[in-house]
Amino acid sequence: MWIILGFIAIAATLLNIYLFSAGKDYKLAMAAGLSFTALTLCAEISFIAGQAAREDWSAVREVVHFQRALWALTGASIFINVLPVFIERRDKKKKINAAS
Template sequence: MWLIFGIGAIVFALLNVTTAIKNKNAERYRFLSLSLTALTVCAFYFDGASRVIKEDWSGLMDIMPTMSKALWVLVILSIAVNSVSIFKKKRLNEN
C-alpha cells in the first residue's frame, strides 16, 4: 500500500512543478503530494508494525534498513520539490 501512496506523491509533485512553471495555481497538487507523502510514511510504519506483530523478523531485516533510508531521501525530496511552487509564487508576487 505504501508503494501506491509513494507513486501518487511523486506524480502529484511533478504536476505541482509543471503547473507552477506555467504560472498557474498549484496548491491542490502540492496539498495532494504532501498528503500522499505523509500517508506513505504512515503506511510504511504500519507495514513494519504488522511484521513485528507477526514476528516476521527476516522480513523486517530484509526491508527496513534499505527502505527506511530511501523513505528519508524521498520525503526530503518531496518537500523540496513541492516548495518550488511556493517560492515561484513568492517571486512572481514581488515583481
C-alpha cells in the same frame, strides 16, 4: 498499498511542477503531493508494524535497510513540493523592487 500511494504522491508532485510552470494554481496539487507522501510513510510504518507483530524479524530487517532512502525521498518530496512557493515569493519581491 504504500507503492500505490507512493506513485500517487509522485504524480501529484509532477502535477504540482507542471501547474506552477504553466502559471496555474498549483496549491491543491502541492497539498496532494505532501499528503500522499505522508500517507505513503504511514502505510510503510503499518507494514513494518504488521511484520513485527507477526514476529517476522527477517522481513523487518529487510525493510529497515531502506530507512535512509525513506528519509531522503521524503525530504526531496517536501523540497520539490514547496519550492514553487519560494520561487513565487522571490518573483514577487523582484517585481516590488523593480516597481520602486
